Amino acid sequence: MADAPTPEFTTLAHPAPVPGETRDEALANPGFGTLFSDHMTVVDYDADKGGWHSAQVGPREPLSLDPATAVLHYAQEIFEGMKAYRQEDGGIALFRPEQNARRFNESARRMAMPEVPEELFLEAVKRQVMADREWFPTVEGGALYLRPFMFASEAFLGVRPARQYKFITIASPVGGYFKSGAPAVSIWVSRDYVRAARGGTGAAKTGGNYAASLVPQSEATARGHDQVVFLDAVERKWIEELGGMNLFFVMKDGSIVTPPLTGTILPGITRDSLITLARDEGLDVREEPYSIDQWRDDATSGRLVETMACGTAAVVTPVGKVAGPEGEFTIGSGGPGQLTQKLRDRLVGIQRGTHPDNHGWIVRLD
Template sequence: MSDASSSALPAFTRTAHPAPVPGETRAEAIADPKFGTLFTDHMVVVDYHADKGGWHHASLEPRQPIPLDPASSVLHYAQEIFEGMKAYKHPDGSLALFRPEANAQRYNASARRMAMPELPEDLFIESLRQLLAADKDWFPTAEGATIYLRPFMFASEAFLGVRPAREYKHVVIASPAGPYFKSGHKAVKIWVSQDYVRAAPGGTGAAKTGGNYAASLVPLAEGTEKGCDQTVFLDAVEHKYVEELGGMNLFFVMDDGSVVTPPLTGTILPGITRDSLIQLLRDEGLSVREDPYTIDQWREDATSGRLVETMACGTAAVVTAVGTVLGPEGEFTIGSGGTGQLTQKMRDVLTGIQNGTRPDPHGWVMKL
């Protein structure tokens, strides 16, 4: 189902919030926001109907509950996708996005896998522009904070029957956000899930769809009970190859300067931070290989000292060190257990590009 090349994009109607959060209350809320708990005044909604020319209505409107019929397809057959991205404030006061076209392309790849209509890339980016223009005063003042953007699409047609829906909504909400991990930028401890898998070959692992995350919640809770910050998943077939965390990709840094990251075989989400980090590491003259890497290799390389750092990366947490790995077979530490030099450097380079304090050699930043 494809509408990504539609020629005429719907014009946006704009309805201002009749009772926005007062400025003083907003200023207090954004001084030190937590991750994903505070939301701005407005949202974007774009409607799709197969019998009305596809994407046909776009609006900026007050953030409010979405009317939903109890028979809406998303509630029964889980046709739903989303993206995660951030807006950054540059030194000149302007707002910017980081590789939004890559998010738009991944959104459409997810839509294709879930039998949903593609959204024109220009409409995807314009929906972000509209929301940020309306709610730019919500940008948090805390150091390193951003506005986290959550575009999502779901099947809204009311029917009971297993087939792709004919009606959908694309919605964007915004959340002033602080650090993803409570520990800030410290190295995290992760749990190795042995009894559960995140995705299987031929499944939806490469799509950013809610069901993948729902599947990770039980093992994530299991890891939390063990005192861990995140859970790492192994492959579904042999249960030995490291794939990804519940929402982050992994990189393994060796003592010879080479870096390994698990290959994209259809069970791993193709992270935009992952792709950016591969390029930035190569810019540093490092060899980056996309090769399978087993949990036994990880343990052996960490124990022998061959492995000096492990980096986890994603939009929310950017680049974070993995210091300790805990599993049913015991615990092992990577390097000193803290944040290594390369992890810190790559975090500084990436956030510098995103925040406009470093050069952008690859043209990744889009000023708004």
């Protein structure tokens, strides 16, 4: 149904939006992922009724689900994470939203779910942003985080793909992702758990992948670290990704290594953007396996000078320390590296309209 006509959106009046004074007070210190805007977009899918239908923008409100709703039993659920940004001139823009739409559909295919037409995905996101354009946080570095998601809404018990789905977008004003506020994050190496194996759902942005990371992430937090890093499921030696971010390793000679997309890690849009920006600088970026032993040895010898984690939520974040059952080691000086900061500044500048967008990544909404 990916090529089906896009249904027309209707708009429902909000009977009780958050008062402006209350909203503005919250926007001065929004945190991350706990404050939500007034509206949501909802589009229904029914395989027996021609596919996608009943698109609307309306008040954000609780969902009513039958106890037999398929997602509660068989986990057919996918989502995206993206942001809308205030521009230097006061306008509003999205960053590479078509890539989110395409990745969303790649996830849908892996989870035996219907594809959302790219035009419908983008229209839902744009309408969500414009409905809540007063919800941009005023804190430095703030943005409007967008969460398009889809789940199986048919009520039945039986192991088969559902025939009914809901595609919804909600918005959350956000500030910084990491609570510690440290200049660089600390990473715990998980030896007991893996995130995904080849042939699994590692490349799909589905909730089960994140559920699998909760125990090891909790262990990392309990040990005083910000994030957990996963190794491959077979040899338990090759670095894959963090609980929700991709990794880059910067060598003393200026070259950069990042783990390849082999179906076990998420193909990050920030990851792809950084590869492009680094190559714009004339840097050698190699997508190749990199082991935990190499990471430790290269950091100890000085061959490795920086490690950076990246994702929509955390943007580009320096990794300062890595610890595991075998001990710990420090990356460079333990703080932000020059290339990490340069690439972060370049990326954020494009997103916020303070740096030229040479790749056509920005989509203005006004």
